[in-house]
Amino acid sequence: MKHGVIAVACAAALATLLGAATPSLAKTLVYCSEGSPENFNPMLNTTGTTFDANRPVYNRLTEFRNGSTELTPGLAESWEVTEGGKVFTFHLRHGVKWQSNADFKPTRDFNADDVMFSFERQWKDSNPYHKVSGGGYDYFSDMDFPKLLSKIEKLDDFTVRFTLTEPQAPFLADLAMDFASIQSKEYADALLAAGKPELIDQVPIGTGPFQFVQYQRDATIRFRAFKGYWGPAPKIDSLVFSITKDAAVRLAKLRAGECQIMAFPALADLPAIRADASLTLMQQPGLNIGYLAFNVQKKPFDDVRVRQALSMAIDKKAILAAVYQGAGQPAKNLIPPTMWSYNDAVQDYPFDPEAARRKLAEAGLKDGFETDLWAMPVARPYNPDAKRIGEMMQSDLAKIGVKARIVSFEWGEYRKRAQAGEPQMVQLGWTGDNGDPDNFFTPLAGCHDGKPTVSNNAKWCDAEFDDLIGRAATIADQAARTTMYERAQVIMHEQAPFFMIAHSVVFMPMRKEVTGFKMSPFGTHQFDEVDLK
């Protein structure tokens, strides 16, 4: 009896201790994010995790409308494009306030000096910040900005002119990308004078909807709504990124109400999420492509008939059903169907092993051949299980006499070797950055001076195709560009340098009380319009 009383008393004490240990704070949205940011400067990074953690703080000259690839004015209120698409003049927004923190109180609003600083930091060796925090501006280089930019001039405090070396249609969309975020020159100068320039990339000051409060490594990032924000005020008072790397734990937190929205659910958990009455599952086709590239510089893939034969030998539907489990749509073009200029008239190769066998015989390979088939060691947004896909392809190809050997390497090594052109057949993919078709065609299938670009894993160069995508990138008229890209897709289909596997669907689970969240086609996460019921 005595023991019983003690046990009850202990249980009661524990319950009191643990019960209701939650503060009643203002409206706070907790987002279960998938990882820690590398720092707080999107110019220095290439990962979505870091971009997400920076987006609440910063703005860009142009912005993607939340949940779409459409461009809207950002810190630039308007712009003119002249001299055939080579000169872009931006008129900057007036009255845009900079955020502040304990060590920095801005004395002026945003102006052209900040724009000049943000681009010169990435571009010019002479800028005192160029080497700060390691000074690697990979995205700026990836987008070819060092070659593309001829000069940037401040015409007055609220007008900036960019002159390019050649016309570039996607330039406005490029400026809406995270690497083109605008930092405060006044803050930079103050930190430089204090001898702590690297703090600009650790304690960010921006003009965005949320102000950075605190980052606890591997645990939380805290923001609060920025009262001086120039755009519509956020509906929540605080935003917390609760860093939770394991997808199963993220889901457990979401179900327990410890966070209201979570990133990247595991595909296997989707049925359980759908069945949970307290959760909503948003989904959207991703701006991505998962493909199998045939290396056209290696035999027998230099013969278009072989590529076409293999394209007919693989059962795409079975792959979609078994591996993507409904979270993907079969692909027939390099760009996803949600992107403008998608050519729906292209007819995908049918799954027809008989026809494939005949085509191989035409190419003089009646008895088939041996090849390698590379499968990524990691799951990617566009390809959840490359090894399983590889096995399914292997079995399909065996039926037409093609013996494929599955090869895999550590992820970094895999890409390096693929880039070097080592594989005969390689699975890879891509997620779009700026919503422009050029962002798929040029890096994945383009050639410069007859040499394939770094990520052109098929090593395929076609003069007519390159001419089309090259010209399309330099003109501003979208209708004319569409015609060119449509034709380019026909050429690509005929030449079959890739077996297009799928465009995956991206999922976003959240609690029922979350409203106003829009899924970004780029797979990014943005919270300024989110509210809690």
Next chain:
Amino acid sequence: MLRYLLRRVGLILPVFVAVTLLSFVLIRLVPGDPIEVRAGEHGIAPERLAELRHQFGLDQPLWQQFLHYEWQVAHGDLGVSLVTRRPVAAEFFTLFPATLELGLCAMVFAVVLGLPLGVLASVRRGSALDYGLMSAAVTGASMPIFWWGLMMILLFSVTLGWTPVSGRISDLFFVPPVTGFMLIDSLYSDDDGAFRSAVSHLILPAIVLGTIPLATIARMTRSSMLEVLGEDYIRTARAKGLSGTRVVVVHALRNALIPVVTVIGLQVGTLLGGAILTETIFSWPGVGHWLIESIQRRDYPVLQGGTLLIASLVMLVNLGVDVTYGFLNPRIRR
């Protein structure tokens, strides 16, 4: 005693060098280049790759890199992270209090439960209770931490809703780090309930991390007690007519504890190893979590520095245990 101490300290140096060498070599055996790992689908231009490799000294021959690293370490510099560009030592000491807090709580849990359970099993040797406890201990010692952690979360956090899922404190509390120990910092915080939240967040991870040491301590206590209980002096004590409790607690347990203390000391290594998994499951922002991430990112300086600091800690604890033993038992000083 002084000679013994010097000999023990002298042994640490070669171990220290061996640890630096091993951590340096093993990490480089893992396929993948730290620069390329970060490139993503965009790939990286060969010139930029060469520039970055040069910047981080990765283009030098391995032996040169190693000598450079040893030289740095000898000067107390563990280098900077390739990813965050912050000093490795600073990052370690920011995160270490979280690991220490979790480890200490797990140890308290293991000792407070393990000792009495071991004693109970030994006293009731051969009974159903003994078999039950020891089967549970064998299960506990062989439990995969990852599975165990997820099961605990599913049961106590998701199904029953008794404990939070992960983290050190509710995300709604803003507790500025002063000591780095959440229990202490939250106690001084202005927020009502912050301390309770911190305690409730510690319960599951401490249980999960403490399970293996608990099982080991319980089994060790039982076997050591059984040995002692068969000694002549225990029979004498009983013959004197002392109460059963007094014989067990005062005469048997005190003597049986000596090997148990050694085992507890050795659990520090187990705890730090287990912390890597436990921290990953519970999103506990400690050094284990940090090391796992640096493996994925092939952040060589973090892995080398982190391993070295943890190894130093284990060596220090072992030295402490050895020296204490030297005091307690003069025979081993020879």
